[in-house]
Amino acid sequence: MSYEVRYSDSAKGRGLFSKTKLLCDTTILEEDPLVSCQFQWNAAYQYLACDHCLRPLETAQENATRLTGKMVELPHPECCCTDKSRFSSCPSCGLQYCSTECREEAYNQYHRILCTQTTDKNSSHPLEQLNEAWKQLHYPPETSTIFLVVRLLARILQAPNREAAIAQTLQFCHHTVNEDADLAHKLLGEKFAGQLSLLHNLLVAAVPHEGIEQFLTFEGFQSLLALIGTNGQGLGTSAISQWVKNTGTLPISQEERENLDSFVDNLYIQMDSNVGEFLNNEGVALYALQSACNHSCSPNAEPRFEHNNHRLSLVATRDIEEGEEIFISYLDECILGRSRHSRRKELVSNYLFECHCSKCEAEADEPDVTSEEDDDAEESMEDSS
Numbered sequence: 001m002s003y004e005v006r007y008s009d010s011a012k013g014r015g016l017f018s019k020t021k022l023l024c025d026t027t028i029l030e031e032d033p034l035v036s037c038q039f040q041w042n043a044a045y046q047y048l049a050c051d052h053c054l055r056p057l058e059t060a061q062e063n064a065t066r067l068t069g070k071m072v073e074l075p076h077p078e079c080c081c082t083d084k085s086r087f088s089s090c091p092s093c094g095l096q097y098c099s100t101e102c103r104e105e106a107y108n109q110y111h112r113i114l115c116t117q118t119t120d121k122n123s124s125h126p127l128e129q130l131n132e133a134w135k136q137l138h139y140p141p142e143t144s145t146i147f148l149v150v151r152l153l154a155r156i157l158q159a160p161n162r163e164a165a166i167a168q169t170l171q172f173c174h175h176t177v178n179e180d181a182d183l184a185h186k187l188l189g190e191k192f193a194g195q196l197s198l199l200h201n202l203l204v205a206a207v208p209h210e211g212i213e214q215f216l217t218f219e220g221f222q223s224l225l226a227l228i229g230t231n232g233q234g235l236g237t238s239a240i241s242q243w244v245k246n247t248g249t250l251p252i253s254q255e256e257r258e259n260l261d262s263f264v265d266n267l268y269i270q271m272d273s274n275v276g277e278f279l280n281n282e283g284v285a286l287y288a289l290q291s292a293c294n295h296s297c298s299p300n301a302e303p304r305f306e307h308n309n310h311r312l313s314l315v316a317t318r319d320i321e322e323g324e325e326i327f328i329s330y331l332d333e334c335i336l337g338r339s340r341h342s343r344r345k346e347l348v349s350n351y352l353f354e355c356h357c358s359k360c361e362a363e364a365d366e367p368d369v370t371s372e373e374d375d376d377a378e379e380s381m382e383d384s385s
């Protein structure tokens with residue numbers, strides 16, 4: 001193994017470290033999540049994904065047609081990887097999977113407990129009520145889902161060794177009771193903080209209790225919300241983007257390449273004008289190793305989804321020396337490019353920590369200048385919250 005999880009420092013706690021020199025673009029590790037889940041609005045708007053691994057359940061052509069709102073004929077259909085002959089569904093509730101392997105894995109890990117046993121939408125079922133309640137509190141752009149908590153609990157209940165599954169859950173970075181409450185409020189948005197007890201009651205009604213009582217108290221529930229808020233990794237899959245990637249390696253002439261490039265550019269313009277930024281199947285997942293990675297405003301690695309499902313690849317974005325800590329960014333590209341003041345404000349308000357990365361430390365003596373762009377961005381963030 002070219003990495004290890006160990007103590008970093010008193011400010012950051014544990015971190016992931018490289019045990020060898022790694023060149024830029026090396027895949028440091030690949031891992032499947034403990035649990036993953038598609039966002040609820042994303043699923044409700046017919047973004048078709050495997051209920052277990054989020055692999056697209058439509059062809060690239062169907063994907064392009066749905067996202068543009070027009071019939072689209074894609075050239076080179078052989079570059080689409082969707083294989084409908086492998087699809088499988090739960091015989092009791094009809095949930096769809098990309099393969100028998102995913103169906104069985106889901107069933108053995110959490111679905112046996114969560115299966116609603118009916119293909120009809122039953123709005124009085126506790127899981128359906130929880131689904132609706134969450135959707136009313138958490139609009140697109142989505143950042144998390146209560147169903148990650150539901151699957152985490154079901155996974156503990158179905159685990160052959162329950163104590164080991166609880167210990168594995170508690171290994172994720174966690175906080176004090178007051179910080180948990182704060183993080184749970186932030187996940188919902190302050191104006192919905194009063195709805196926490198509604199979600200708690202619905203969750204308690206939706207899962208069996210025996211063996212997971214510690215997570216079903218109000219404090220236990222808040223700590224799970226804080227856990228997914230702090231450790232959850234967003235993920236996206238797309239039949240179209242995989243088709244585009246595969247067409248990039250076709251042995252075609254210069255002229256064909258130029259035509260294909262302008263076809264793709266035009267396709268993205270049409271999709272963008274129809275659905276805006278919502279192109280992918282989107283969800284969130286919990287990873288044991290990725291969640292041990294600390295944040296840096298000058299990261300040396302990034303998570304990628306190269307298999308077009310929930311399997312995460314952690315890839316070096318520059319050369320990493322033996323013994324060096326591996327950092328990812330918790331901030332998106334846009335905020336990462338802003339001033340120290342704005343980056344830190346974002347990390348404190350969403351993750352409750354003061355950033356101790358090398359870039360922030362190096363810039364510590366510089367005056368707290370906020371550019372006009374930063375001020376504008378902060379104002380619009382405050383307006384929308």
Ligand SMILES: C[S@@+](CC[C@H](N)C(=O)[O-])C[C@H]1O[C@@H](n2cnc3c(N)ncnc32)[C@H](O)[C@@H]1O
Binds near residue numbers: 015172292
């Ligand atoms: C996903 S966990 C990362 C692993 C964590 N250090 C641990 O011990 O399990 C995120 C937490 O790590 C700490 N952390 C991560 N990056 C940091 C940074 N740049 N400066 C200070 N604390 C950091 C914060 O406490 C944050 O809430």
